[in-house]
Amino acid sequence: MYSFDLWYLTNPKLEGEADEELVNLVDELKKGKALDIGCGQGRNTLYLASLGYEVVGIDGSNIAILQLMENAKVLGLNIECETCFISDFQFGEQFDLIVFSYVLHYILERPEQISFLYKIMDYTSVDGIVFIKVPLTEMQLESLSLKEGLLNRIFTHSHYEWEIMYDYIKLSGEKKDFETNVFIARKLGIKENQMN
């Protein structure tokens, strides 16, 4: 069984509030299509749907997706969701907002999956926003380079121009015992030197 399935089975009512940084961003957001990658039970997916976004949520846990569908039904919200591993996801279209909340560390643990970040950049529409939030435990701090500005570096050196709207690390958790990197970038377009 996929490890998160068991977690969601034993914690069916986890979902909680949408990320405050996402809520605070609402005025900056261009309405349209949103993709919530590793959406879990969908606290952000449901929030965006309630704002009128056309939202797609994907997650490797079938249990989380079933719980999300149930919650959407209860709330009368229309969302599209799919049980799918990140590495198998076929984008097919661009999104105005891509949310990657509490998921990136699972990707960074497997270096061969880092190219997925480039896919995210390709499939963000011009003027669209990428929202990444990643909590770091002490151990992850040691092994991942997020504290040294990894995301900023990857986005800045991509084929696209980005406005890095936020990139900071804050203490979080009830005991303030872990740190969270919040990274929000707006796609401005393709870099001039990348145009044919």
Ligand SMILES: C[S@@+](CC[C@H](N)C(=O)[O-])C[C@H]1O[C@@H](n2cnc3c(N)ncnc32)[C@H](O)[C@@H]1O
């Ligand atoms: C800590 S939960 C966060 C859920 C949600 N984004 C939120 O913030 O409430 C991490 C989620 O990422 C999903 N996940 C982790 N690695 C994944 C992968 N490679 N493909 C798809 N989903 C993945 C897990 O199934 C889990 O639901």
